[in-house]
Amino acid sequence: MLNQTGQFVLLTDTAVQGRVVRLGDSDLLLPRDQRLIEVINRKRKQCRNVGSSWFVQQLKKRAMLEGPLKRELYDPNQKICCNNSVHDQEDGICCGSELHKVPQAPYVCCGGIMHYASQKSCCGGQELYDPAIQICCEFNGLHSVGLKDNKSCCFDKNYDMNTQHCVGNTVLAQNQELCGNIPFNIEMKVCCGETLHEYPPYPYLWGCCGEELFDRNKNQCCKAHDKVVPKDQECCGKGSIDKTSEICCIGVAHKRGGNMTCCGSELVDGVTTGCCAAKPYNTSTHTCCRNDKSIHLNQSSCGSRGYDKRTHQCRNGYQVVKKPNPTRPGICRACIRDMSDIRKQIRMEKLSVCKKYKFKVYTNRVPIRSGQFWIMHGKLAKTDVEKRNVRLIVPCKCSQLNKTGEYVLLTDIDVKRRTIRLGDSDLFLQHNQRLETIISRKRKKCKIAGSSWFVRQLKNRAVEEVGEFIGRILPKGRF
Known part of the structure; x- marks a missing residue:
């Protein structure tokens, strides 16, 4: 409604001086209407005529909020603070907003009032109760007091355990339960999810399927999608199948035929198509390696991996590594x-x-x-x-x-x-x-080695030269 031009009426305690005015929940901004203007003017006249008028109250509140606050540090081991004033601990006890002298007899401060010569306790800081015969239930700033016999606490409420029970933080009769946040009689109603149904008559064998009530004698619940189907059918994916003519493979329906079996979400015949790790494979070109992975028939298995023996080798039964280059002679x-x-x-x-x-x-x-x-x-x-x-x-x-x-x-x-x-x-x-x-x-x-190649070569050369010399100096055929 504010996404348009027009006239409005603004009632505020803010002194508007600048060009930009930020409004809050304490301000009243209304579309201008002549009848509305007349009602507002009439009521504002009454505000001015009242002795302890709205204007006086507002001035008092503004003075309390904006006036200087008197703050004082004190040692809590020696002093007490009561009604915005610091006192010695020997001066008394602060109860509510009043300082009381320390009594000689037992006492209890409850609801801002001192109770003397009392054996009672205070429940929730507001109500006296006798712990000998009463029970106090406190939770999150709320409390209740009741007789102690057969009573227990349900958060801040007390209840009779003989006739009632506690569900969450709600006290219900023994024949009641909660359906969502609504109490119901378990002898007359049935709660499915957060939906109430009339209690079905015998021989209805009731059950819940999500929010729906169904007869388990005739139907069944496909819990994956909270769908009721006939009992002679089988749940499959988001629907159901006829078990006599269909087969369900991980949520996918297939027509039955021969020796077909499931492999993951698909069908295989086990002859031309095999199954390995829930995945189909062609048996004429592949085989299953340790029921974990299909590999080509030309490959060997290494753990769950296939490898080509011509170029690779298997180490430690699972690691495939490339074969080193063969050393040529x-x-x-x-x-x-x-x-x-x-x-x-x-x-x-x-x-x-x-x-x-x-x-x-x-x-x-x-x-x-x-x-x-x-x-x-x-x-x-x-x-x-x-x-x-x-x-x-x-x-x-x-x-x-x-x-x-x-x-x-x-x-x-x-x-x-x-x-x-x-x-x-x-x-x-x-x-x-x-x-x-x-x-x-x-x-x-x-070169350094004593029996090195160079030494051997020198020896060989010396033998050759000696042989040639003997051959020259001796006549042929002498020996």
Whole structure:
């Protein structure tokens, strides 16, 4: 109604001075009406004529709210505060708003009044009662007093346990209960949820389905959705099915047929379609692994996972890991791209790098495949300065050599010709900086070792030269 232009009447205690006026619940803002204006003016005249008028009362309230309050700190162990004044504890006892002298006889302050020579107690701070014969029930600022015999408390109410009982915070007769917040006679009514129904006659075997009353002799309740269905049917999802012609799979209805069984919410025949972990699978292409997951027939199982034996392996019965690259023998180690296994073999000295010569090979043309050989053209370098063109013949069939790149060649062949035929006694590896570092470190040990390759080569050379010398100085056929 305020979403329009018009005239209003405002009655307020606020002195309106500014341009913005904030109104509250104490103000009266009404749409302007001539009859309303006449009634308001007539009543306001009566306010002014009354001796202890509304204006005087308002002035008194304003004075109490806005006037200065006298506040004083005191020690509660030695002083008491009574009627906004501080007194010594020896002066008396404060009851209500009055200070009383400390009596010699028993006393009790109740309802703001001192009761002397009394053995009674105070219930709720307002009502005297005798604990010997009465009961006091207090809760949330409310109280009640009753005779003690057979009585108990229901929050702030006392009740007779012989004829009544407590439900929530309500006292009811013994033949009553609550339906929502409404009391009802359990001999005449039935409560379903928060709905009351007339008590059905015999032989009605009643039951509740949500808010609905039904006869359990004829019907049943689908509790998932509080729906009453005939007893010869079966609950399924949000409805029901005919058990003779249908089958329910996790809330989904299907027509019955053959040996079909449920698999999750779907049907399977168990022959062409199997069930694994409540999921159907094609038995011609898959199998069930430990009743947990379907895997392809070409796969092997590892725990509940499938894996390809050609590329992976199973560890600890459940962990699928990729197979390491197989170590190629002899010269075909050049085909290996992942050099981690080669580096490991060199470090463990399972693969010897103690060859006579070490070269770097730079292939600057794409190699040519010729039967079971690769023909590689490039430059051979013993140092970064000494480089010459060579043609390498590598007896390997792998496709990894079909590219240009940098290689390390370790050999005992004194490379002098332009064409070099490599064999399994040579070590021809794809260049890698970490590999280069390991090879250099190991070859230093070769030079230091007493029975090293260099020493063996010197011995072999000496034997050859001695044999040649004897052959020259002795006549042939002498021996």
